Amino acid sequence: MFDTPIAPRLDSRKLCDAEQLISGFIEVAELPGLRSYLQSEKGKVEITLQFQRDDHRRPIVTGSVAVKGVEIICQRCLQVAEQDVSSDLNVAVVLDESQAEKLPAELDAWIVEDGQLNLRELLDQELILSLPIVPYHADCEVETQYGDADGEQQEKENPFGVLAQLLQKD
Numbered sequence: 001m002f003d004t005p006i007a008p009r010l011d012s013r014k015l016c017d018a019e020q021l022i023s024g025f026i027e028v029a030e031l032p033g034l035r036s037y038l039q040s041e042k043g044k045v046e047i048t049l050q051f052q053r054d055d056h057r058r059p060i061v062t063g064s065v066a067v068k069g070v071e072i073i074c075q076r077c078l079q080v081a082e083q084d085v086s087s088d089l090n091v092a093v094v095l096d097e098s099q100a101e102k103l104p105a106e107l108d109a110w111i112v113e114d115g116q117l118n119l120r121e122l123l124d125q126e127l128i129l130s131l132p133i134v135p136y137h138a139d140c141e142v143e144t145q146y147g148d149a150d151g152e153q154q155e156k157e158n159p160f161g162v163l164a165q166l167l168q169k170d
């Protein structure tokens with residue numbers, strides 16, 4: 001089902017008018033943003049997307065994207081951990097910002113000026129947002145020996161510390 005590579009450009013109008021269901025894959029290696037968060041380019045994003053128009057004739061794309069076993073650094077033991085990442089899409093294809101502003105809250109805008117979808121761009125952003133903020137092995141063996149170091153780091157990065165300094169100036 002996911003053995004076809006997704007085309008680099010998709011014609012949103014045609015696909016939505018035809019109510020097309022597409023499935024296929026994109027390699028992690030083709031998503032430079034996501035790749036920059038990972039330890040390797042291992043992994044294939046499996047994609048299922050339904051194109052259609054809603055009651056207001058808006059072009060809508062819904063579906064799911066998922067990739068298994070991408071390699072990311074565990075923040076507890078600092079070794080490579082395999083992580084599954086997935087996301088659901090519910091977007092309206094729009095041509096500019098003013099169309100995007102008119103959308104109801106449950107729809108995300110996907111702005112494509114020429115109506116040609118670059119799915120790689122969208123998924124790159126979408127999957128980065130779906131990464132765990134602090135990745136851990138599900139069964140990480142390192143437990144307490146880094147406890148102190150963690151505490152120190154949290155203190156340095158505490159945003160409220162900065163806020164407190166700003167407030168003190170006033």
Ligand SMILES: [Zn+2]
Nearest residue numbers: 074077137140
């Ligand atoms: Zn670990």
